[in-house]
Amino acid sequence: MKARVLSGIQPTGSPHIGNYLGALKNWAKIQYDYDSIYCIVDLHAITVYQKPEELRAKIEELAGMLLAIGIDPRNSALVVQSAIPQHAELAWMLTCVTPVGWLERMTQYKAKSQSQETIGDGLLQYPVLMAADILLYQAAIVPVGDDQTQHLELARDIAQRFNSLYGETFTMPATHLPTVGARIMGLDDPEKKMSKSETGAGHAVSLLDPPAAIRKKIMRATTDSNPAVDYETMGAGVRNLLAIFQAFSGWSDENTRAHFTGMRYGDLKKQVAEAVVAAIEPIQERYQKIMAEPGFVAQVLANGAERVTPIAQDTVGKVKRAMGLYTAS
Ligand code: TYM
Numbered sequence: 001m002k003a004r005v006l007s008g009i010q011p012t013g014s015p016h017i018g019n020y021l022g023a024l025k026n027w028a029k030i031q032y033d034y035d036s037i038y039c040i041v042d043l044h045a046i047t048v049y050q051k052p053e054e055l056r057a058k059i060e061e062l063a064g065m066l067l068a069i070g071i072d073p074r075n076s077a078l079v080v081q082s083a084i085p086q087h088a089e090l091a092w093m094l095t096c097v098t099p100v101g102w103l104e105r106m107t108q109y110k111a112k113s114q115s116q117e118t119i120g121d122g123l124l125q126y127p128v129l130m131a132a133d134i135l136l137y138q139a140a141i142v143p144v145g146d147d148q149t150q151h152l153e154l155a156r157d158i159a160q161r162f163n164s165l166y167g168e169t170f171t172m173p174a175t176h177l178p179t180v181g182a183r184i185m186g187l188d189d190p191e192k193k194m195s196k197s198e199t200g201a202g203h204a205v206s207l208l209d210p211p212a213a214i215r216k217k218i219m220r221a222t223t224d225s226n227p228a229v230d231y232e233t234m235g236a237g238v239r240n241l242l243a244i245f246q247a248f249s250g251w252s253d254e255n256t257r258a259h260f261t262g263m264r265y266g267d268l269k270k271q272v273a274e275a276v277v278a279a280i281e282p283i284q285e286r287y288q289k290i291m292a293e294p295g296f297v298a299q300v301l302a303n304g305a306e307r308v309t310p311i312a313q314d315t316v317g318k319v320k321r322a323m324g325l326y327t328a329s
Helices: 017-033 052-068 086-095 100-104 107-114 121-136 146-166 211-219 236-249 253-260 265-291 296-323
Strands: 004-009 035-040 077-080 141-143 174-176
Touching: 004 017, 004 121, 017 035, 017 141, 017 236, 035 052, 052 077, 052 265, 052 296, 077 296, 086 121, 086 296, 100 107, 100 121, 100 146, 107 121, 107 146, 121 146, 121 296, 141 146, 146 174, 146 296, 211 265, 236 253, 236 265, 265 296
Parallel strands: 004 035, 004 141, 035 077, 141 174
Antiparallel strands: none
């Protein structure tokens, strides 16, 4: 039997090249080596207010995009989190074994809660729900970007605590990071992670940006006061552009360094922009085709839900029995 992979993405904002290089590209790449489940985590999205009609539309659009980047529905299950009630059910049971101090220490919680007037309890519980997503399917591998590593450590801590209190129940999930592109930074501010929630026009390249917009954003990316690429003294902006190029092109460190050393920033940016456009254009073409097929995405999601439901039921049954909760059988 193949080991299981699980990962998730929130249906908020528009997926960008950080999501693609940090996670989605890997999802497509490793999917055939594992029993793969990829989840659109709408219950995570509502930890901050979402306009209902927009959220509803974004779920199917994101599913269409995941298919366009190469998730093969004949191989991998594509599911919407809220369609499988066991995610929320298991999250509650895990909440009861999670010390609140573990959650208050999470850097994403600290950052997000600072920008909110009232902090919803969901924001604090967010990583417990994420642990539930992973442990529900007994996932062995979780391909994510670097910003999720702390949440993954917490998922392992929760699993370990549960296992030691109630007996071996959960598989320990391993974090799987890409070698290049695990942390893509904002083009306008290379000190900040590229993020769906940043609204600045020059911050992120969306997977749906037209080629002209991609070129414009990259040509305007923040660099530093050097005139040309110097690996010894380069700042975060240039390092980020080189990482984007390398991740899209698949070039080695040595080739990238030899090619770009001494190149003026204008030329560097042109080459980065062309590498991004060349990779994204075919994705966009597939996306348009997928979305033009009425009912296709909905069918893929229904099939995914049907496929994963027995796994989810099995785990929740085990957890209930382990904890002494009431089960009919
Ligand atoms: P989300 O929706 O913020 O991002 C989806 C994936 O994209 C990666 N990512 C990045 N990688 C590199 N550079 C960036 N700038 C960048 N921004 C985002 C993220 O690391 C992620 O892999 N909490 C998760 C969703 C989630 C999940 C899960 C993930 C819920 N349940 C279970 C794995 C397993 C999140 O908000 O991802």
